[in-house]
Amino acid sequence: MPGERIPPFALPAPTRRARPVLPVFLPWAGCAGRCSFCAQDLQTGKPGLNLPAALADMDRALSEASPARPLEPAFYGGSFTALDPGWRDRFLELAASHRAAGRVSGVRCSTRPDAVSPSLLRELAAQGLDTVELGVQTFHADALRDARRGHGAERSREACREVKDAGLRLGVHLLPGLPGVTPGVFARDVEITLSLRPDFVRLHPLLVLAGSGLEAPWRAGLVAPWNLEQTVEALARACLDFWRAGVAVVRLGLAQEPSLEAAVLAGPRHPALGTMVRARALLEHVRELLAGRLILTLTAPTRASGEFWGHAGELEASWRGLGLRRENVRFEDREDVLVHCR
Numbered sequence: 001m002p003g004e005r006i007p008p009f010a011l012p013a014p015t016r017r018a019r020p021v022l023p024v025f026l027p028w029a030g031c032a033g034r035c036s037f038c039a040q041d042l043q044t045g046k047p048g049l050n051l052p053a054a055l056a057d058m059d060r061a062l063s064e065a066s067p068a069r070p071l072e073p074a075f076y077g078g079s080f081t082a083l084d085p086g087w088r089d090r091f092l093e094l095a096a097s098h099r100a101a102g103r104v105s106g107v108r109c110s111t112r113p114d115a116v117s118p119s120l121l122r123e124l125a126a127q128g129l130d131t132v133e134l135g136v137q138t139f140h141a142d143a144l145r146d147a148r149r150g151h152g153a154e155r156s157r158e159a160c161r162e163v164k165d166a167g168l169r170l171g172v173h174l175l176p177g178l179p180g181v182t183p184g185v186f187a188r189d190v191e192i193t194l195s196l197r198p199d200f201v202r203l204h205p206l207l208v209l210a211g212s213g214l215e216a217p218w219r220a221g222l223v224a225p226w227n228l229e230q231t232v233e234a235l236a237r238a239c240l241d242f243w244r245a246g247v248a249v250v251r252l253g254l255a256q257e258p259s260l261e262a263a264v265l266a267g268p269r270h271p272a273l274g275t276m277v278r279a280r281a282l283l284e285h286v287r288e289l290l291a292g293r294l295i296l297t298l299t300a301p302t303r304a305s306g307e308f309w310g311h312a313g314e315l316e317a318s319w320r321g322l323g324l325r326r327e328n329v330r331f332e333d334r335e336d337v338l339v340h341c342r
Helices: 040-044 051-063 085-100 118-126 143-146 153-167 185-196 216-219 226-243 258-265 273-290 316-321
Strands: 004-011 020-027 073-075 108-111 131-137 168-172 200-203 248-252 264-268 297-300 329-332 336-341
Touching: 004 185, 020 051, 040 073, 051 085, 073 085, 073 143, 108 168, 118 153, 143 168, 153 168, 168 185, 185 226, 185 297, 200 226, 216 264, 226 248, 273 297, 273 336
Parallel strands: 020 073, 073 108, 108 131, 131 168, 168 200, 200 248, 297 329
Antiparallel strands: 004 336, 297 336
16 A cells, blocks of 8 residues: 555553542532532532541451452541641541551552641651642642632642652642633643652543622633633643653543532533543544655554544544544554554
């Protein structure tokens, strides 16, 4: 067949063997205040904080786990490192006891950048903590101030370095669309995040939720979240940058909770957001590799077949613009992508 082959390349997403996670939701635990965008009761599906119940539920779930499939307790919904030390110790001691029995594979928590320190992180690592996810949201000073975060961008940078220096895995949460965070600002946030070498990121486009601090300014016309197309475009570019650097994107958008769905007032909420973003990122990756050439045939991993053409086939016309039609693409049990072009 005439033409040339682009050197085979892996799907532009680092593969990770995910450890099964046991979410332990602690809404607002350890939080000194409430940020403008936050509604943890809706995001977690937990109406309030009940530490004894959360500890008991965690113990029950871990007791039922099998060493053949150990779980990773993950303390979400608050600032775990700022929790009362007595309760923090109880949770970590419980995780350690189940770890000794082979039922726990690791321990992670989410927290604020201003709720960690080198000494505390070393202490928590010694107690069995493996991963810290930092709610960075943005590195833009004005946006952090307006969101009532209570700390600046430099504290976020320092916290990321401190987590890595303590020998812990680092996760970074970014909040594209936060008031003051334009697509250009978000692109800069991605660049800074990459320089801090996280192990993974979560990208949560801003949603205006009923009862949050953004509801009133949104109703007054002072806050306008990104639209869906703007969000997909910005997140696809970000995903591509992270993937090429070997950084896993483990979440696109907030997890679906019935209480959350009913509370969304505005923002790019879509059940197929992840599919839309990943498919767009793959398309752009191939487009850049082609450098103006057209595709004759393409062979991709079977695991990409469900997302390749985009949500409801929305990218089919874009692929045709690159020369690719459905009859010229094949999915196989492989990990790399083969492109024959002219």
